[in-house]
Amino acid sequence: MKGFYFSLDAILASSVMLSAFMMVSSQPTSMQERTDDYRLDLLYSSNLQGMEEWNESFNTNKNVLPYLAKQYYEGNSSKAKSVCESYFSIEPSYAIYIENKKQVKKLCGDINSSEITDVDSETISIPDFQTNNTFKGYSRATMVIGN
Secondary structure, three states: OHHHHHHHHHHHHHHHHHHHHHHHHOOOOOOOOOOOOHHHHHHHHHHHOEHHHHOOOOOOOOEHHHHHHHHHHOOOHHHHHHHHHHHOOOOOOEEEEEEOOOOEEEEEEOOOHHHOOOEEEEEEEEOOOEEOOEEOOOEEEEEEEEO
């Protein structure tokens, strides 16, 4: 009787191993990898880096990207553009777009949306903020880098 249980156990283990092997081998072997440009990481760091950490002349506790959005939506678009150009100055071509529920506007950069052909891009959310005691709500930033 011991031999029967041993044989049954061996057959069961073999079938489980065989089915596991077949499941693994049926997966596609080539996964398409993202080839995003490493410069797109600058968008993520701008959302995390404080203004004073980047440039000590700014006396604010806001991070760079939320600061740019706040300046833009308060009507200081020229200030937002100059800070944006200083922070995101990369070569050869790039653009930073900011959007909310109503509009998409370019903050800085030298790529126009009509010229976009071969680019890498990344979009992230900007934390909620208030301007002029008005809640601005959800907004996003997109960085586009020309190839």
